Amino acid sequence: MILRQVLTAMTFLAAGTATMAQSQTQNLDEIAKGYVGTETCATCHEDESLAWEESHHALAWTEATEENVLGNFDGAEFVHDGVSTRFDREGQTFVIHVTEEGGSKKRFEVHSVAGIAPLQQYLIETEPGKLQSFDVVWDVEREEWYHLYPDQHLPPDDGLHWTGPYKNWNARCAECHATGFRKNYDSVSQSYASDQVEIGVGCEACHGPGRDHVEWAENGAKEDGQGSYFSMNFAEAGAEGEIQHCAGCHSRREAQLDGNPLPGTPYHDAYALSLLRPGMYHPDGQIRDEVYVYGSFLQSKMYEKGVQCSNCHDPHSVQLKAEGNAVCTQCHSPAGNPEFTSLTQKDYDTADHHFHPEESEGAQCKSCHMIERDYMGIDGRRDHSFRIPRPDLAAASGSPDACTDCHDDRSPEWAAEEIAAWYPDSVHRGAHYGTVFAKGFADPVSARSELVSLATSEGEASIVRATALWLLEAAADEDLAETLAPLLSHPDPLIRSAAIRPQSGANPQESVLRLVELLGDPVRLVRTETAKSLLSAPVARFPEAIASNFQRAMGEWRESLSNRSDFPETHLVLGGAALGMRNLPAATEAFRTVVQLDPQREDAWSMLVRIKAAEGDMAGALSVVTEARSKLPESEFLLQMEQELKELQ
Template sequence: MSISDREPEKNSVEYPSKSWELSAIIAACIILLTPFVYTWRINASSELLPTTDVEFTGSASCRECHRDAYQKWQGSDHDKAMAEANSETVLGDFSNVSFTDPYTDRISRFFMDNGKYQVETEGPDGKPGIFTITHTFGVYPLQQYLIPFPDGKLQCLSIAWDVEKKAWYRLPPYDVVSHTDWLHWTRGGQTWNGMCAECHSTRLQKNYDMESNSYSTIWFEIDVGCEACHGPGSEHLKWAELPALGRSQLDDFGLVIPTSNVSADQHIMTCAPCHSRRYQLGDNQHKNEGLLDVMVPSLLTEDLYYPDGQIKDEVYVYGSFVQSKMYRHDVRCNDCHDPHTLKLHKKDNALCLQCHRASEYDTPQHHFHKTEYKGKPSEGYLCVKCHMPGRMYMGIDYRPDHSLRIPRPDLSKKLGTPNGCSTSDCHGDKPLDWTIEHYTKWYGETTKPHYGEILAAGREVEENIDQQLIALVNDELLPGIVRATALNLLRNYPGEKTAHTVSNALMSDDPLIRQTAIRLLNQTDEETLLKHVAPKLYDPVKAVRIEAASRLAGIPKEKLRKEDLPTMAATLDEYRTSMEYNADFAPQRYNLGNLENALGNYQNAIEYYLEAINIDDQFIPAKVNLAMGYNNIGKKEQAEQLLREVVTSHPQMHEVTYSLGLLLSESERYEEAAELLGRASDAMPQYSRARYNYGLALLKLKRWEDGAGALHQAILLEPEREEYFITLVNLYLNFRMNDHARALVEEVLALAPDHANAKELLRVMKEHQ
């Protein structure tokens, strides 16, 4: 007899009482979000900034002793990173010329008025206006222009000057056509203070005020000067001004950031705070700090990188370079680039032949290409063409991928990733199979596994890929950024193995892995958090300890050790300060909302979520958590409306579909809830909780057999979860289906031998045989 043919004993089936819960995926919606578009960072002043111990002295103070380095630096991209707009710095044509935007057909006019550089273009209200340009931004291959707005803002005009073609052109993203879009040149996505400034000036202080939504941004030097890399120079200058025999033995001659006789890692850390996709934890003090004390680099996420780690969006070198064999062999930035001119030390293959043997690598037997093809020069023999294929950013700025990888056209076929052979300026006109055929003929068939295959499967939440992701996390020969990315993907595979991997990752030597591990513990029980996360309040790395504090915020103070309370309070203040520093962006307002929610301050949380949406109305996590906030205070209709908006506009966000299903379940609308929960659990096959809640909704509809099937699927995904087992075995017993209950017990014990309830029930069953 099937369950469908039976009726339960009256009032005997126990259904776990469930209040509405957001999915682990949503709740894990990235406290300290990646950062995706937030990688850039007004200044109306170059006043001297106060410092506590050492002071900035300016690049000119270095010139007398370091003439060669100073002369190299002058005229470099760093020197010309930003400047006041004048006849010497402005490269664009302001002779009353017009430019028609090919994507909107809007006409802009560039002209001079009383010595000021002016542009007539679409303004913040969507109507034409005349704006004064006060600063240039960058120098090659394009130059942008900055326009002062109220509240201390400088806005980056979305029409730039192409230096080579000597013409105006429109910057991407090209789909921004409305003045209301966050990425319109007059809106927050193009505000210099938060998006660009920190890497184009020296000792910049952002000074964003949350209450007034205004800036008092100041810098010490308008461009990237000597002290941007070497740190404030007052102690070094004092030392240098002493007679030679009167100079004491100072570490690094009084320099704050040593750049000679340092490890490759230390050297790269000097460049990384700017040359990386990341989010900042505060102003760059230009001191000798660890990388994750200043910022947190982005992982190899789907929006930024291809699954094999090749560059996709604008990621600024660091994240790709640390994947390379060069990095693992202690190659550093200045092995290829002059640190002052920023130019390459040598041209063409001579640069690589500084380390690589010419007789082995600079030969047709290795690269199989000629310097000429059909009477025309060919560049196919160049190392960079195969090993550093690049992408075009900002419309005309070609940037090579610094992961310096061997081309893998086979992965291109499997994963849709780029390869050096199939670029537009090489063999992009040939079918991929043609490329694979020639590659195989030259180098043999490639069978070596690549972590990209596992990351790609993890992105798609393929079944049974969790063990391979765990293997990546535990492989200490792999780059840390790859291991942290694999760890992050395990969020879609909850279970005992993942929990064990996360707890081990908390002990990693790599702070990025530790920080990622803490983020995965978003909905963990209090006991686990107290055991594994509380010790991280004392982590020496800022990004790790503030993440720990945010995770512990919801635990009542009396459950923390008394000796931990002062550290917890101080570290939570660090977290708030870091979030408020970037509160001009939606993710940080959202994070502050999450913190208030954890502390039980639901109305404060709602206000932060609303502020995040006001900044960027396309920031979905804030909408989802706003719905949760509304639900917490009983505004269920508003919560449902928000979730339905997201489900309609982003049907691929299955975790939101799941959350809407849970909300409807709480409102006892089980037919609608079951449909949504079933859809979500099918789309997230590794997420056992979705399948479990789907089963509960089916039981509420008295679809006993379907409900039992869904519960059984949840148990197979996570057999160690006691509540899954208890719910289904209780269902069987109340339907007097003892044989089904016995079979379930044996099945669970085969999968999880230490399952306490299953062992006890089996013992009782044997006693009553």
């Protein structure tokens, strides 16, 4: 309901939005009719099907059958943080019995299975259509149960409990584990009617609906120059198109659409990529949280030179194309590779290069150039920025390095001295954006000049420049806005979109003049970011052409919020928008929805208290903060608010 209230309050959104939503639904329904299923594809493409059927894509989501369930459901028990779990079978049904710390007992049937290795997770339908991912998972190699979050206390009312919004499969996971998936969340009833063409990542998840292709094949499949009738044509997409397609799932991002975009949809029309932010990445861009490859790869020289996913990975088996260092020496060798002529042709797979014993772990290219971090407890993921180790940056950036990952009894200073001795004439020990971001994460205002240099440097990767622009919003003023204005027309949409917010420092009229053209940008991400920035523009009425673009962009933003109305984060945004329009009742309901979904959101509780205080209802503000402290008893911030309110009474 709050979604409707807030967006209805934005009267400029009303025109054309219903028609757009109805049209999109009709288009999605028509597209869904075009899927034929993987079994149909396999009748002609046998080799590709055989390679795919044991892949992690094929087994990303499977039914809970004897063949697919690997965990011990023969009465195995697991106890963690006062919660006891027993795994049983009842005929053909796999059952999980949970006894909470307070003694309450619940029985859940396993609905389906996520993944195959190195762990397997089990999904439970807690309400009709609503799937949740259970936190006690099966270690396939060790053949034992373990908890994904062993160091966290997660009671049932915590948003991070397995029954909470952050563990909801429909919203957080399914679109990358299914083919032709639509979430179909109803924000009024707070229920899901999700559907998909098939569970698992099938042929059409990458190629698009196959009906037209099948008809073309059945009619003789003539080489008539018309292609193969898929929405995603990999031959024409090139390296960038392929990378963006894979990135749809292999990236940390915010989805704008409901479920899977049609394969072939440009990345920035479907997603907002997470930049190199603290908590997700180290200051030098190395992976920290689970960020899924794309943000790392965009930093790499390999991306810059046109390397694409299928140069290293077989697209059907999803396995590397060669074993060990051989996948790297496809290019990095004395013979080189004619597709990448800028490479130095030399022998890298030798102790003269890596200075480690042959065949040792240190002699593996990935050990030095692709650090590994474990997520979900045991799932090792490698950094795809393919960086040269820089232990010399450790003191200034606080980032880890590959050398002391292995040599954990040594210091970064020792590692830096060793590398300097091996490569005394190296050109790879100069300035690095990691030192700037380390300073900028702590205080973007003091790092302003260095951040501007990064943002305007054509020699830096776009994701690095976009991150610098994001940080510069905190230092925005008229001079900065003018300096960065040329980036609003940069060819890369990631930079264009990131250059919008620093314009908040400009004179309001000047900011509007710079931004209005971006309302008609060809990329959805840029259009919606522009529309959000113009919400408070001092304009009574736009000219007709601009008004039309504004309504379109705001409609797209509205659609993206609607598609994420089951996220607590979305209602924080809605609450902020309502406050900006001085609609305190709508803001209150938005923040109430946040704490209903996740009672641990201190920021939302704080806003509820402030709204009551702003209305002059000090007793109400005290009541809210008391309620908040019952959910967050250790919050010093809420304690301070409570004390201040008591003093004011």
